[in-house]
Amino acid sequence: MSKILFVMTGVDYWTLADGTRHPTGYWAEEFVVPFEIFEQHGHDIVVATPGGVVPTVDRSSLAPEADGGRETADHRAEIISTSTELNNPVELEGAQLADYDAVFYPGGHGPMQDLATDPTSGALLIATLDAGKPLGVVCHAPAALLAATRPDGANAFTGYRLTGFTNAEETQAGFADRAPWLLQDRLTAAGADFTEAAPWTPHVVTDRTLVTGQNPASSAGVAEKLLTLLP
Template sequence: MSKILFVMTGVDHWTLADGTRHPTGFWAEEAVAPYRAFRAAGHEIVVATPGGVVPTVDRGSLAPDVNGGREGADEIADGLAAMTELEHPIALEDVDLADYAAVFYPGGHGPMEDLAVDAASGRLLVDALDSGKPLAVVCHGPAALLAAVRADGSNAFAGYEVAAFTNAEETQAGLGGRAKWLLESRLVEAGVKVRVGEPWAPNVVVDRNLVTGQNPSSSAPLATEVLRKLTA
């Protein structure tokens, strides 16, 4: 049984342009759906966060209206409760990539606050990309790619095609006009090629060993692509 590393945000807020703190963390579905798929395939999950802090779930991601109703919300809540690994994360700074068969970054607005500027995460992403191991990132998780800078100052993901939470989705969610910066725009500025799909519809992009998803509904199909790579 191989190990898959979940790299998750360690914050419980996202600082908006006016300085207010928007409560957030990781988005439940983006962790639960891949977790279930990977565990069902026999893989062990290890969670890592900056400093080894216990990750915070975005309470909004547990609401019925973002999970297709009460039944869906209950299913996500049950899945989250089963993720006991969340209670005992390791420090991101102590991760040894050699211990893992794949690396996965779920989203939520939290990565916009910490992983986007986290040097240890940036180094891990560069190493994971160069290793050829499956590297999967979903929704706001691609904010972490902004910290993946090589010695020459270039972004390691420049020229790669990715899916990420779009400017249109951020606007429709009501936070586009309040954000310090928008993920899609910042990725493009870094030289990353963002392939934009329809808002809220599944959109998974595979470019070499990198697998990315646009939004929460992309989480399950993203996991399928990772498992396909692990068995190839």
């Protein structure tokens, strides 16, 4: 049995290019699906957020049309409301990598606001890479990789083959022309080897101990791949 640290956004908004705040948080599918997969295999999960705040779900991710129908949406909403781990997070600032066997980052637009510039998260990501521990990151959560800067100024993920929410998907979601920056562009500029599949289709990329997923539909695939990498 392994112990997995879920690092999640601590904000409930995303500041758009015009300065307005778009209500958001984490995406339900990207938490619930991996959470259930890991639990079904007997692994322990600890949720951490900046400051230890209870993470906010993006309400649009629980709409039936966004979540596989009413039954699926209701099930995920129930998991979110009853999860002891989700509703009692630890402070990210106090989390010690040595206590965990793997690290997982769910997405949603929230990470674009806080984790993209969070030095504690960035240091944890670097430590996870350097320790050779499995690291899973889904959808918009690869924004957190932008904060993983080594002392020489280089991004720790330069040269890694990975994926994340694409420019095409952001355009189809209606945010590309409103966003202050696009994830695909920033990861590419940081030196990552960004790959993409057709919008909204499952796409999982593994490079060494890093497993990334392009979108919500990739959440299960990332979790299942991480299972094979756990000690």
